[in-house]
Amino acid sequence: MKLTVQSDYTLRVLMHLAVNSKGLVTISEIAQHFDISKNHLMKVAHQLSKRGVIEAVRGRSGGLRLAQSPNDINLGNIIKFIEQSSVMVECFPGGKNGCILNNACRLKGILFEAQTAFFECLNKYTLADLVVDNSPLKQLLLETNAA
């Protein structure tokens, strides 16, 4: 059971921006910070920007920042949005529907129910729950930026 790398990177970007809320952060800084692909991050930033969760300020001293309060950024909604193109099994909407049992199989409904339980659990949390009063996280995310 695997989330896409986009979800992983999305959550890192959001935590990074939440901790560095007083300024703008560039994609290069985030990529360097986590030692991850800049291309992947650009796609993630584009998605988040399109959804209005972050905003990109253009120009020489530009960068990214949150466009919403961390209290309003729900983890379930964000992960569901990013995972929308990933299908749990191939009979799910968007899958190849390559199974001959498709119309007779009860499993799809059961897996959908379990997936709903997964997202309902995440819906209880916001970005604020990850960063508020989390000094070790702040230290890690601010230290590298200052370096």
Place this chain on the structure above:
Amino acid sequence: MKLTVQSDYTLRVLMHLAVNSKGLVTISEIAQHFDISKNHLMKVAHQLSKRGVIEAVRGRSGGLRLAQSPNDINLGNIIKFIEQSSVMVECFPGGKNGCILNNACRLKGILFEAQTAFFECLNKYTLADLVVDNSPLKQLLLETNAA
């Protein structure tokens, strides 16, 4: 959010064996039936056999059959067993732990809680729930065997 192809194939094999409970079914028959890789199915059958869920009868007229009643084959347990080598995000046990936030990140706990909710939901169901009184499924799985 994706399950491994092994989980998908495992559930197809189990449904196939449950419906054809009066005889033995070969891996070749299942592969042909679903138009999927025989090699993948052999790995899946090996795992299920090791766990005591199915048994393999050797010899010329050999094949696979369920070693437990469909009522005793819990879907949550089976999928959890098959998915054990798949990590949701790389900071989960078995992952590469390649994130610098690893020790300060609250997300791991939240994702683990959501994963638990997913499996708890599946724990409510057994293989019997998929096959009992499911005539369309039986028709699909028996028809091809008779062909």
